[in-house]
Structure formats: structure tokens, C-alpha cells
Amino acid sequence: MNIKELIESGSLELYVMGSLPPEETKEIDELRLAHKELNEEILKIEDAMIAYADTHAVKPKEELKEKIAGKLNFSVNLDLDQERVSSILIQMPGIYRFAAAASVALILTFAVTTFYYASKYHDASSQLVAMQSEKTQLANQVKFVTTESERIKGELAIASDPTKKMVALKGVNIAPNANAVVYWDKESGKTYLKIGAMPQITSDQQFQLWAMVKGKPVDLGVINKDGSTFIEMKDVQNAEAFAITLEPLGGKPVPDMDKLCVIGNV
Amino acid sequence: MGARTRYLEQHKKYDEALLYTELKSKSRKAFEYLYDNYSAALYGVIVNVLRNEEASNDALQEVFVKIWNNFDSYDPSKSRLYTWMLNIARNHSIDKLRSKNTADRKELKNDKEYVQSQKGAETFVEGIGLRKLVDHLDEDQKQVIDLLYFQGFTQSEAAEELNIPLGTVKSRVRIAIHKLRKFF
Incomplete structure (x- = not known):
């Protein structure tokens, strides 16, 4: 079956819905890496199915959110409790208060810089995700082309052998x-x-x-x-x-x- | 305002790259983002498969834990992140459904409670203004997509259930999704 026939067969739609048998799914997993037009067609079908799922969206009950949060492991995030900090500051003698204010200023500067670099990092890593996926696709295309050319070389050797x-x-x-x-x-x-x-x-x-x-x-x-x-x-x-x-x-x-x-x- | 514009407005918030970076951080903020933007779609799939509130609430929690813990196994070259999450929700629900016996699943279909919950779902969907788009599909097109997508039927199970030839299942799905694509 060529790519055009595959696109028209309805198999891609079943692929996106997860209704194809595993061996056919695997076949399409591989083919889409080597054929851009196939991959684009699959992405469009995905978008349609996402939209279809969205049309069936149902808001879960409010209390489920906290229940779920309780079941997940979060990475640790340092948060300064502002009120506690101010109350400690007020109880301090002058010089310490100055030192504390200076260190708060330092921490703030540090926080601003951190925030700045964090958002830079965020942009960069979004781009990285896109590039990584592109890289995987390219690598797979190269692999496909290499095996194809090995095969053709072998066949040419048979056909052109003078003996x-x-x-x-x-x-x-x-x-x-x-x-x-x-x-x-x-x-x-x-x-x-x-x-x-x-x-x-x-x-x-x-x-x-x-x-x-x-x-x-x-x-x-x-x-x-x-x-x-x-x-x-x-x-x-x-x-x-x-x-x-x-x-x-x-x-x-x-x-x-x-x-x-x-x-x-x- | 056309259906497409309305859909796009509704979906500006879905930003795959942003979600990906957020989820990688595994922070509390990431969870908020994930939950606020995607829980309704995931829950919708779950409810449509299980058709039972209590089971659906359990399933939503299990699905979130799965997404959270298995995020590293997501492969961007195989599907969109959103599709990956929807498939986790769908497959988990179908597994749950299958572990119950087939008989009580059929009973549930005719249950008053089920009809009631369906009504609730429709009202909600009406609320976000997308229901009209699905109305572009014929009843038999909707039916075949629902069997495959929400009930996890294989192509041949769907053919048997609807009493139509195997090839018709494929062509019907293709036409239906083509119609959806015109609007999204």
C-alpha cells in the first residue's frame, strides 16, 4: 500500500483512536517518521480527535482537585512567609534591622535575577523540546534511507556481477x-x-x-x-x-x- | 462569531510546549496549570467511557497520578502530549470498564441514572458552545466514533455491534473525522 492509499484507507483515523492492532500501529509509527505528508495527516487527525474530546469535556467536582494534588509528589519550592519575616524584623535592634534589610535586599535582587533566568530557561527549553522531536525524526529518516540504500547496493551487486x-x-x-x-x-x-x-x-x-x-x-x-x-x-x-x-x-x-x-x- | 473562531478562542490556552516544560518541573504550579486546562477534557473522556460518577472520580485521580509519574515515558515523535494524556484517560477507563463483567455494563446502558448523567453532560457542553460542531455528524457517524473511541471497541467488534461490513467502519470513521477537521 502506498502512502496515498494509506491516507485514504481510514487506517490513520483508527491509529489515532488507538483501535488498530499492535502490528499495524507499529508499522505506522515507523512510516510516519519517514514520510512527512503522512505525519502531517496524522497530526491533523489528532487535532480533530482532540477537538472531539473537547466537545465532550465535563468539569469535575471542585473538591477533586485537592484530592488529586494530595496524591502527587511535587518538587520542593522555597516560599518566604512574608508576615513572619516582618514580625521578626520589628523585634530586632537597629543594626541587626539594617543588616536584615540589606540581606532582604540581596535576596530580592537574587530572586529577580533568578526569575529572569528562569524565564529565559523556560523559553530555551520549549525550543529544545521542538528541536529534540525534530532531531528524532531526522535520525529516523536517516536510518530508513541507510537501510534502503544498503538493500539497493546488495541488489545492484547481484544484477551487475559479470560472473x-x-x-x-x-x-x-x-x-x-x-x-x-x-x-x-x-x-x-x-x-x-x-x-x-x-x-x-x-x-x-x-x-x-x-x-x-x-x-x-x-x-x-x-x-x-x-x-x-x-x-x-x-x-x-x-x-x-x-x-x-x-x-x-x-x-x-x-x-x-x-x-x-x-x-x-x- | 463562527464556530471555528469560537473554537480557537476556547483553545488559545492549549500550548503544548508550555505544558511540556511545566510538567517537567513537577512543581505544584505545573499541577495547577495541568489541572485547570486539561482536567475537564480528561474527565469528559472518562465519564463517557465509564458512565458512572463514583467510578469516574476514582479514575480521574488514577489518571492524574499516571500522567504525573509516567511523564518521562512520553515520546514527542509518536503523538501530541494532549493526545498522549487523552489516551491514558481513555485506556485506563476502558481497562476499568472491562474488569467489570459485560453483563452489568449492558444493564448500565439502559439505566435511568445513565440517561440522567448524559443530560448533565450535554448541558455542560452546551455551555462551552461546542456541541453544535458535533451536530454536523450523522447519528451513525457519531455512533461509530463513540464505540471505537469511548468504548474501546476494535474495528471488527464495532462492525459486529452495528451489523455493518468491516470496510464500512473504516470509511465511516474517515468521513466523520473529515467533517470534524473542516471545523477545527
Whole structure:
């Protein structure tokens, strides 16, 4: 499914509401990091759901606030009790009163400076939050691009290796429009398959690759799509031709030639 | 004054970055800010799931403790902070609801007390002038969102409950949220 289809599918709405199964949720968690337009769409849906929740807002009873506050651990905050301070000041002899006034002035200066830097800190840390989230997104995009490029490099190495022979398989019998390509290393026997167009199959069927060796079919394994372009099959020596047949799930020891889909000579 | 302007005025106070910094400090002031701005929305979700005042009051306290203590596990790349808090409220309430048996949940739905509490909620919502926006949704669109969002139904449970195909659940939700998006 491409991004546009995903956006139109309604899955993102379920994602935001937490109604998707965990594996699909995880998939979207990852996709949104690599696709900006997907992420923006999700944020818009979030806003709509936030608004929807707001339309259902109900004010809790007044007394709940204190009850809740009693259950939380707060960081300690020093607060001067003004009245107590003044009453202490009045009881003091002159010189001490002056010293006390001076220290209060000092404390006040200190408090003002602290307040100034605290608000600076506040601004800076808001910006930091935004930048941190941006950084995570970027890092994830880089990770995504790196794995993609590793994968493509590996595939390019197979396709452009001069020791490998490229064998084009063309559609026959039941699938005239099908095609596939085999890259075969004559020396080592390594065989890779690249699926082109193939007919639709049901969940109880599977394609199976064969090599013709001395006129006889040799099983090279059933084809499991794992997302990579080149599928590594069993090794084979002295192949004369390659062919794919449609078989029941799990494949068969001998091919059913009526179900031949594509074939190509080396 | 249009619905959108009214909504925006109502929501000027929601400032994610500010809330984030406040919550990090874990001060008493942070709690005041959190409670004054967000408790009604969180309580609304809880009430809509549990539909019972006593249980909802307990749940609100538990939800606040969870938000307060688990704040460090919030990941800004996965959702907005507000969504994260709403989901805690929602999931906690749904867990509470599920731990009771299904039978008495159905009974509660037809309960007079429940109808009464619904009326109360509507009056309050009317008061903040947002109810009209929800009226843009058809009854069946509201129903499917409420089942998924407030009752925690999965897509297939919702399809079964409403007796509609699985794909219709998705498309109905999408249309409904699209309508909401036009106004917010």
C-alpha cells in the first residue's frame, strides 16, 4: 500500500483512536517518521480527535482537585512567609534591622535575577523540546534511507556481477503475459530470482522455480516473497533452462507441466 | 462569531510546549496549570467511557497520578502530549470498564441514572458552545466514533455491534473525522 492509499484507507483515523492492532500501529509509527505528508495527516487527525474530546469535556467536582494534588509528589519550592519575616524584623535592634534589610535586599535582587533566568530557561527549553522531536525524526529518516540504500547496493551487486548470467523467463501456457529474470552464477551455482509480472494466486498456492539439468527438472525451491527484489533460491550446476510453475502451497517434488508459467533457456 | 473562531478562542490556552516544560518541573504550579486546562477534557473522556460518577472520580485521580509519574515515558515523535494524556484517560477507563463483567455494563446502558448523567453532560457542553460542531455528524457517524473511541471497541467488534461490513467502519470513521477537521 502506498502512502496515498494509506491516507485514504481510514487506517490513520483508527491509529489515532488507538483501535488498530499492535502490528499495524507499529508499522505506522515507523512510516510516519519517514514520510512527512503522512505525519502531517496524522497530526491533523489528532487535532480533530482532540477537538472531539473537547466537545465532550465535563468539569469535575471542585473538591477533586485537592484530592488529586494530595496524591502527587511535587518538587520542593522555597516560599518566604512574608508576615513572619516582618514580625521578626520589628523585634530586632537597629543594626541587626539594617543588616536584615540589606540581606532582604540581596535576596530580592537574587530572586529577580533568578526569575529572569528562569524565564529565559523556560523559553530555551520549549525550543529544545521542538528541536529534540525534530532531531528524532531526522535520525529516523536517516536510518530508513541507510537501510534502503544498503538493500539497493546488495541488489545492484547481484544484477551487475559479470560472473552472473541473466536469464529472461517469458510467459507461456497459463500465464502468457508473465515474466521473471534469473541471475545465475555458473561457477558457484548461486541462483537469484527477480519476479516481474506474475498471475494472481490464492493463499493455498505457491510458485516454484525449476532448473532443467540434462533434460530433467530440478527443484530450486518455492518462492516466498520477503520484500526484497532478488530472492535467493537453491544452488544449481549445469542448468540448461529455468522455469516457474504454479503448485500447491509448499511445492512438489516433480513439476506439473500444465501449470508452467514462465520459461527461459540459458 | 463562527464556530471555528469560537473554537480557537476556547483553545488559545492549549500550548503544548508550555505544558511540556511545566510538567517537567513537577512543581505544584505545573499541577495547577495541568489541572485547570486539561482536567475537564480528561474527565469528559472518562465519564463517557465509564458512565458512572463514583467510578469516574476514582479514575480521574488514577489518571492524574499516571500522567504525573509516567511523564518521562512520553515520546514527542509518536503523538501530541494532549493526545498522549487523552489516551491514558481513555485506556485506563476502558481497562476499568472491562474488569467489570459485560453483563452489568449492558444493564448500565439502559439505566435511568445513565440517561440522567448524559443530560448533565450535554448541558455542560452546551455551555462551552461546542456541541453544535458535533451536530454536523450523522447519528451513525457519531455512533461509530463513540464505540471505537469511548468504548474501546476494535474495528471488527464495532462492525459486529452495528451489523455493518468491516470496510464500512473504516470509511465511516474517515468521513466523520473529515467533517470534524473542516471545523477545527
